[in-house]
Amino acid sequence: xxxxxxxxxxxxxxxxxxxxxxxxxxxxxxxxxxxxxxxxxxxxxxxxxxxxxxxxxxxxxxxxxxxxxxxxxxxxxxxxxxxxxxxxxxxxxxxxxxxxxxxxxxxxxxxxxxxxxxxxxxxxxxxxxxxxxxxxxxxxxxxxxxxxxxxxxxxxxxxxxxxxxxxxxxxxxxxxxxxxxxxxxxxxxxxxxxxxxxxxxxxxxxxxxxxxxxxxxxxxxxxxxxxxxxxxxxxxxxxxxxxxxxxxxxxxxxxxxxxxxxxxxxxxxxxxxxxxxxxxxxxxxxxxxxxxxxxxxxxxxxxxxxxxxxxxxxxxxxxxxxxxxxxxxxxxxxxxxxxxxxxxxxxxxxxxxxxxxxxxxxxxxxxxxxxxxxxxxxxxxxxxxxxxxxxxxxxxxxxxx
Amino acid sequence: xxxxxxxxxxxxxxxxxxxxxxxxxxxxxxxxxxxxxxxxxxxxxxxxxxxxxxxxxxxxxxxxxxxxxxxxxxxxxxxxxxxxxxxxxxxxxxxxxxxxxxxxxxxxxxxxxxxxxxxxxxxxxxxxxxxxxxxxxxxxxxxxxxxxxxxxxxxxxxxxxxxxxxxxxxxxxxxxxxxxxxxxxxxxxxxxxxxxxxxxxxxxxxxxxxxxxxxxxxxxxxxxxxxxxxxxxxxxxxxxxxxxxxxxxxxxxxxxxxxxxxxxxxxxxxxxxxxxxxxxxxxxxxxxxxxxxxxxxxxxxxxxxxxxxxxxxxxxxxxxxxxxxxxxxxxxxxxxxxxxxxxxxxxxxxxxxxxxxxxxxxxxxxxxxxxxxx
Numbered sequence: 001x002x003x004x005x006x007x008x009x010x011x012x013x014x015x016x017x018x019x020x021x022x023x024x025x026x027x028x029x030x031x032x033x034x035x036x037x038x039x040x041x042x043x044x045x046x047x048x049x050x051x052x053x054x055x056x057x058x059x060x061x062x063x064x065x066x067x068x069x070x071x072x073x074x075x076x077x078x079x080x081x082x083x084x085x086x087x088x089x090x091x092x093x094x095x096x097x098x099x100x101x102x103x104x105x106x107x108x109x110x111x112x113x114x115x116x117x118x119x120x121x122x123x124x125x126x127x128x129x130x131x132x133x134x135x136x137x138x139x140x141x142x143x144x145x146x147x148x149x150x151x152x153x154x155x156x157x158x159x160x161x162x163x164x165x166x167x168x169x170x171x172x173x174x175x176x177x178x179x180x181x182x183x184x185x186x187x188x189x190x191x192x193x194x195x196x197x198x199x200x201x202x203x204x205x206x207x208x209x210x211x212x213x214x215x216x217x218x219x220x221x222x223x224x225x226x227x228x229x230x231x232x233x234x235x236x237x238x239x240x241x242x243x244x245x246x247x248x249x250x251x252x253x254x255x256x257x258x259x260x261x262x263x264x265x266x267x268x269x270x271x272x273x274x275x276x277x278x279x280x281x282x283x284x285x286x287x288x289x290x291x292x293x294x295x296x297x298x299x300x301x302x303x304x305x306x307x308x309x310x311x312x313x314x315x316x317x318x319x320x321x322x323x324x325x326x327x328x329x330x331x332x333x334x335x336x337x338x339x340x341x342x343x344x345x346x347x348x349x350x351x352x353x354x355x356x357x358x359x360x361x362x363x364x365x366x367x368x369x370x371x372x373x374x375x376x377x378x379x380x381x382x383x384x385x386x387x388x389x390x391x392x393x394x395x396x397x398x399x400x401x
Numbered sequence: 402x403x404x405x406x407x408x409x410x411x412x413x414x415x416x417x418x419x420x421x422x423x424x425x426x427x428x429x430x431x432x433x434x435x436x437x438x439x440x441x442x443x444x445x446x447x448x449x450x451x452x453x454x455x456x457x458x459x460x461x462x463x464x465x466x467x468x469x470x471x472x473x474x475x476x477x478x479x480x481x482x483x484x485x486x487x488x489x490x491x492x493x494x495x496x497x498x499x500x501x502x503x504x505x506x507x508x509x510x511x512x513x514x515x516x517x518x519x520x521x522x523x524x525x526x527x528x529x530x531x532x533x534x535x536x537x538x539x540x541x542x543x544x545x546x547x548x549x550x551x552x553x554x555x556x557x558x559x560x561x562x563x564x565x566x567x568x569x570x571x572x573x574x575x576x577x578x579x580x581x582x583x584x585x586x587x588x589x590x591x592x593x594x595x596x597x598x599x600x601x602x603x604x605x606x607x608x609x610x611x612x613x614x615x616x617x618x619x620x621x622x623x624x625x626x627x628x629x630x631x632x633x634x635x636x637x638x639x640x641x642x643x644x645x646x647x648x649x650x651x652x653x654x655x656x657x658x659x660x661x662x663x664x665x666x667x668x669x670x671x672x673x674x675x676x677x678x679x680x681x682x683x684x685x686x687x688x689x690x691x692x693x694x695x696x697x698x699x700x701x702x703x704x705x706x707x708x709x710x711x712x713x714x715x716x717x718x719x720x721x722x723x724x725x726x727x728x729x730x731x732x733x734x735x736x737x738x739x740x741x742x743x744x745x746x747x748x749x750x751x752x753x754x755x756x757x758x759x760x761x762x763x764x765x766x767x768x769x770x771x772x773x774x775x
Contacts, residue, residue, distance in 0.1 A: 282512070285511070
């Protein structure tokens with residue numbers, strides 16, 4: 001008999017399931033729109049030029065492989081903070097922040113969640129937008145927090161339910177934690193406009209909520225790193241001491257290298273030092289210290305003017321291609337003769353698009369056209385190319401006309 | 402961390418070679434690894450621990466989870482055990498950690514949610530060796546189903562390992578009392594220079610039919626410290642059980658780091674799956690192990706030649722990176738303050754810090770500390 005007889009089979013990952021089914025499909029026209037990774041216009045993974053250059057520079061330096069500090073590579077964490085907060089940020093310049101290297105976005109979120117569980121005694125409640133990234137809930141739950149929700153996406157308009165969000169947020173108990181997607185909301189692609197962010201900030205301040213920003217797409221959403229970080233910076237300017245998780249998986253294409261960061265904006269540098277010491281105590285029994293490769297690459301890019309310039313161009317290139325695919329999808333749908341309003345496809349931003357397709361329609365797209373997406377109608381625009389956007393429009397039109 | 406005779410960090414030649422291969426391979430990209438890690442890494446890593454001819458591997462009852470170093474492997478294993486071992490979410494299951502042990506063991510299991518972390522007798526300071534009787538007594542008296550963290554080889558910090566005969570006695574008690582073996586294997590190959598020898602205990606437990614976990618680190622034996630290369634090897638009764646265990650471990654990984662870093666795993670997988678590179682690696686490992694063994698024998702012979710009071714055979718009988726010298730805290734303070742030789746208050750020294758250039762000085766200093774300070 002086994003210790004594990006009673007262990008249940010874990011449920012299959014819904015998103016991975018999409019890719020598995022796609023792989024088994026023999027249709028030459030098949031499309032994988034479940035993938036959460038950028039693809040170039042040939043549908044291939046894209047390694048940024050600035051990344052290749054940084055890798056060559058790193059190789060030439062012949063560095064050793066000694067352990068990083070628990071909090072990570074200092075040049076990386078400093079540059080990450082500056083990227084998010086802006087070089088003119090008072091919080092950054094005064095040093096009233098701590099940034100630790102995390103295992104990409106997930107690891108950074110988890111460190112933050114554990115930190116809040118241990119030190120934020122006012123509440124166990126984390127408010128997520130409805131819907132949010134599927135992994136947010138289990139991350140916070142495993143960290144020992146409870147999950148609540150506020151209205152966010154309006155399925156009738158495929159856009160932001162702003163009044164619903166404001167209504168819900170203004171009722172959140174004081175000192176609860178609210179998670180906000182800094183830009184390119186996952187999975188809907190629906191972001192608040194700047195005037196809406198201002199109102200959200202005012203409400204959140206009035207309710208005295210702890211704000212947790214998840215920024216996984218800085219630069220990748222609009223093509224402009226400053227524009228994509230606007231909400232984060234605005235909140236801090238309003239005196240809201242946020243906590244922030246960053247990922248370099250998408251905007252630098254460093255997916256498997258796991259480069260990320262977790263930041264706490266503090267009252268002063270002394271508080272930041274104390275917070276840092278506690279973050280290290282959390283990290284050490286998780287994995288001791290973080291992996292160097294992705295952080296070295298990201299650090300070199302952010303800290304080398306030429307490489308940084310090249311990176312900004314490349315990230316804009318990726319964002320522009322996505323935006324162009326959105327535009328082409330809409331115009332192709334019109335060409336197909338669709339009478340539906342597809343404006344939300346171009347209104348939404350970032351890698352993902354909530355098409356508004358119903359489960360039955362998604363099922364038909366998969367079965368009849370070999371177009372794979374998640375049941376909620378979410379597509380990864382990164383999987384669309386100029387070569388297949390016509391086919392996609394045709395397929396969508398067939399199941400919605 | 403390992404140091405050369407010049408006192409420098411050492412990137413293994415085979416690692417440099419493989420990194421160059423990886424850099425030149427334009428077909429490689431930075432895409433996400435699967436949640437459980439790089440398949441070629443996982444299979445090879447577990448094969449290294451259990452042996453090419455492992456019956457468990459042949460019977461398809463071995464699972465692997467690529468992890469962030471040995472620490473990450475321990476944490477994933479601990480999180481799984483807290484959720485699924487000895488009932489559901491049983492945080493009361495006692496965890497036994499050797500006295501002394503790597504101090505992070507406590508924190509890993511505490512942060513995983515276990516409430517009852519205890520020590521088992523291990524180091525006998527008086528005889529400077531293993532307190533086998535104390536250890537066995539603790540196992541006899543431990544509640545059924547308790548989890549024991551066992552150092553596979555090169556016990557950290559004492560450098561004192563059970564002999565094969567002693568391991569057999571340990572296994573017998575554990576089997577009879579239904580205790581769970583969780584091996585921590587951070588020094589395979591690095592300890593004796595032989596992968597098989599350093600894995601003997603783990604493989605013996607497998608041959609005795611135990612279900613067990615083994616947290617492996619490739620930080621030391623591949624010198625890949627900052628790439629965070631580790632593996633949790635799971636040995637179960639059969640494939641079905643292992644499959645279900647892995648599916649639940651996948652859920653734990655997903656909320657901890659989603660998927661593991663690729664660089665280090667690629668280096669290890671490439672090396673272990675090529676006979677030629679494997680041999681080169683083995684040679685590099687032996688270089689490191691041999692240097693440490695040489696430093697041990699050189700230090701011991703100097704102390705004996707100086708006539709330093711006490712017995713010094715433990716220096717060569719202990720194994721791995723660390724040695725519990727037997728120096729007391731006052732003597733340690735003398736070493737640090739007067740001789741500028743840095744070691745832990747426990748008397749633990751890192752043998753890697755010894756070089757042909759400083760052996761004489763260190764030996765003389767130990768001699769002074771022992772003769773001047775009681």
